[in-house]
Amino acid sequence: MVTLKQVTGKNLIGVGLGVIIIVLLIAMPLVLTPNGTFVGTDNVGSDVIRQLAPTYDSGWARNWWSPPGTETESMLFALQAAVGGLLVGYAFGYFKGRKSVRPASVDAPDNESAHQ
Amino acid sequence: MPNTRWIRRLAPVLALLSLIAFARPAYAMPPQMHIMEGFLPLQWAIFWWVVALPFWAIGLIRMRRLIVEQPEQRLLLGLAGGFIFVLSALKIPSVTGSSSHPTGTGLGTILFGPFIVAILGTIALLFQALLVAHGGITTLGANAVSMAIGGPLIAYYLVWLPLRRVTRIGIAVFLTAFVADLATYLITTTQLALAFPNPVAGFAGSWFTFAGIFAVTQVPLALAEGVLTVLIFKALQANASAELRKLGVQEA
Numbered sequence: 001m002v003t004l005k006q007v008t009g010k011n012l013i014g015v016g017l018g019v020i021i022i023v024l025l026i027a028m029p030l031v032l033t034p035n036g037t038f039v040g041t042d043n044v045g046s047d048v049i050r051q052l053a054p055t056y057d058s059g060w061a062r063n064w065w066s067p068p069g070t071e072t073e074s075m076l077f078a079l080q081a082a083v084g085g086l087l088v089g090y091a092f093g094y095f096k097g098r099k100s101v102r103p104a105s106v107d108a109p110d111n112e113s114a115h116q
Numbered sequence: 117m118p119n120t121r122w123i124r125r126l127a128p129v130l131a132l133l134s135l136i137a138f139a140r141p142a143y144a145m146p147p148q149m150h151i152m153e154g155f156l157p158l159q160w161a162i163f164w165w166v167v168a169l170p171f172w173a174i175g176l177i178r179m180r181r182l183i184v185e186q187p188e189q190r191l192l193l194g195l196a197g198g199f200i201f202v203l204s205a206l207k208i209p210s211v212t213g214s215s216s217h218p219t220g221t222g223l224g225t226i227l228f229g230p231f232i233v234a235i236l237g238t239i240a241l242l243f244q245a246l247l248v249a250h251g252g253i254t255t256l257g258a259n260a261v262s263m264a265i266g267g268p269l270i271a272y273y274l275v276w277l278p279l280r281r282v283t284r285i286g287i288a289v290f291l292t293a294f295v296a297d298l299a300t301y302l303i304t305t306t307q308l309a310l311a312f313p314n315p316v317a318g319f320a321g322s323w324f325t326f327a328g329i330f331a332v333t334q335v336p337l338a339l340a341e342g343v344l345t346v347l348i349f350k351a352l353q354a355n356a357s358a359e360l361r362k363l364g365v366q367e368a
């Protein structure tokens with residue numbers, strides 16, 4: 001009989017716990033700082049430089065292109081995350097598929113050195 | 117229980133971190149990841165480019181050698197790069213009311229070492245500089261030194277290599293990712309403090325205030341990144357143990 005443990009792996013509890021910790025850590029500021037606007041630190045930092053060195057002119061170098069608005073910017077960040085997610089998912093899909101085709105014991109490209 | 121050993125060992129570290137976390141300086145530069153285009157004076161922009169160049173060169177040589185000698189590792193290489201892409205695209209709210217993002221460099225550092233990560237991280241920085249206008253070309257050297265080179269280098273040599281055989285692998289992975297993330301922000305702050313020292317307190321004075329604010333914003337994020345990296349690493353151990361062994365990350 002196939003058990004839940006076999007299907008999901010024995011780390012189900014550990015994974016669940018890990019995900020909960022991550023969500024709590026990320027959600028915590030939303031609760032602790034109800035009035036925050038959560039502006040990117042990159043932008044906040046630039047403002048501080050303007051205070052520290054009011055005469056400094058950052059205009060000597062400009063981005064060759066910048067998104068026309070926050071919506072386009074969000075889209076590009078989403079694109080970046082999507083590309084990354086695709087790479088991670090593709091690799092895991094391959095590894096998982098390979099494992100299901102071949103039993104784990106012959107998982108290794110160099111079989112004999114890996115399993116004695 | 118054998119596990120309490122870790123709690124005992126980690127207790128001083130946690131105590132120190134919470135001490136930093138609750139020290140609220142009156143004035144500080146907020147921590148940040150990318151220095152925006154034009155926001156470093158020319159001489160500093162050139163300086164950090166020059167610092168970054170040898171690491172990029174070594175990184176390219178090592179990456180080429182890896183792909184030639186172990187072509188099957190390309191998938192893991194893509195995975196490590198993809199992980200950096202995803203995590204550095206996620207702007208996560210912090211307790212100071214601003215947003216910051218994780219780096220994702222810890223995983224690649226563990227798998228391939230800091231030099232190959234220098235290349236992977238710089239690719240993500242280039243994408244953000246050219247397409248999203250976050251960071252820039254003049255500040256690419258500085259941003260690479262903090263996120264793609266310095267953070268991974270510190271985490272690899274001060275955390276991963278010393279701990280990987282001493283502690284349980286999960287703890288070593290967690291602390292490596294945690295330190296790579298935090299070190300990145302500390303280096304960026306150092307770069308900014310060098311270029312724009314506080315007129316009153318000077319470099320050293322402002323650096324310690326920066327470090328205080330850091331902890332508040334970045335420690336929860338770095339903790340979350342550490343936990344996520346452990347989850348991914350465990351999944352790799354379960355599914356790609358052959359690759360991990362060949363990279364020398366996992367015992368045969």
